[in-house]
Amino acid sequence: MKSMAQLEYHYGLKVRIYPSDHQKQIIKVNSDASRFIYNEMVAIGKELWQLSRVRLPIDTVQDRIQQLKLRRNAKQMSNHFQFLEDKRIDSLAKANAIQNYYNAWKTFRKVHGTGVPKFHRKSYAWRYQTNCQYLKQKTARLTNGTVFFEDCGHIVLPKLGRLRVKGSHQRLLDRQSEIRIGTVTITKDAADRFFVSLQLGSDTPFVSKLNRANRQIGIDLNTENFLTASDGQTIANPRYYRTIKGKLAKAQRILSRRQRRAKKEQRSLRESKNYQKQRLLVAKIHARVFDRR
Template identity: 90%
Template structure:
């Protein structure tokens, strides 16, 4: 087993690390694969942080002359992805990934916990006690934080697994540029857009593409939904009306091809990405 150390910080085994001043700490995580790596791995900056749910995290900056992930062979596959609120995504190969909607599953429980937290806050203020000294308030604050953390962890795990699968199985992944700030102005969709985690997902695709030697491209979303992939006709032109969010399926008035709205958009996104790749 390799010994990860920088002289003052080192792993005793896959479950224990020794830090200056703090001494020997028990940890959990995926560090066994680091200890099993061939070649030297150097530890740089070490940071310890605590989140609102009172969980402690250890972050290590690592350096090595050998790659941390193996180089992947080419798949000769490309994919375009349409992100939407109906599903999490629809791909140009016809696959659909459902939106897990993690926040909605705990919305009622969270609302009840936050109301209790507000009552305890008002009580402490009325009795002129600081919130730091109010044990009931701190206990409830921790409960609310743990509910939020549970949702974050589940969403983060879902995004990690989905992004890794897309990058590993395709040489080129194309998505539309994210403009969620504008979409959030639509209050009817704000919760769905915030819950889905699109921005984090695109960041994961970007850094994993660099990590695994794949290509990730974003394209302008302009007319990707309104354009017929078969003949190129754009809805809203020649006296036609633009598609609305309620129009999940439509028939092209020019070539009369029936389209599933988001699948057609994914095909257009892939085509735009291939054109952008050729120009680069």
């Protein structure tokens, strides 16, 4: 069985999932654990850099450096922080968080404009990564790994179990060729929508090549129209934001009033139910504009 790097063609598939309340709690736990491990790796890296500037051979400093270096793996970090031993936390999520930290340093060394790895702050969006493993399988398909499609309407994920799914995955399930699932990313956006992004690999192309038309056409993108073609065809600008900006402005004013009221009453915004309801409404309006664009 070939690895993802050995496969010739790669494809990204993003589908929407509909988890239960219990599954949402598991996603939240894994997202918090992944963010904590990444931030802990950033903190370890900063402390090691500060300790490396101490030129004197102090035993306490050297012992601290050895402790920090040993903690830079998922097993040792779980032993140090016992809450990471929670059975709901996916072990591959912890490994991917550490790998993402090292990948951030690799990106910084290649492109210095990206900046060094920084702390990830807590937000309304959740995210963590896992991997699809093919244990004792001779071929890799969409239906025989640890992450697999049970049918056209359900997907099974580690720790989460069976989830209802909606997306454009049916045409891939109908293919008879071998398709391998690599990294799997589970996300929740600010509008409380849950998604699964799958990294797919195969030796056969996912999209068939279009036939050459043996003619050319020029396209001009401008502000008046969406585009103007060289043959005279014009497509009007739908102006998705302008059609909804009045509703968005009204919702944001209500959100601002509820924020000021919560602060005046010395209540946390996360515990203010009226603020959270309005924040979700504003996030859904932004998501609607984003999806249309």
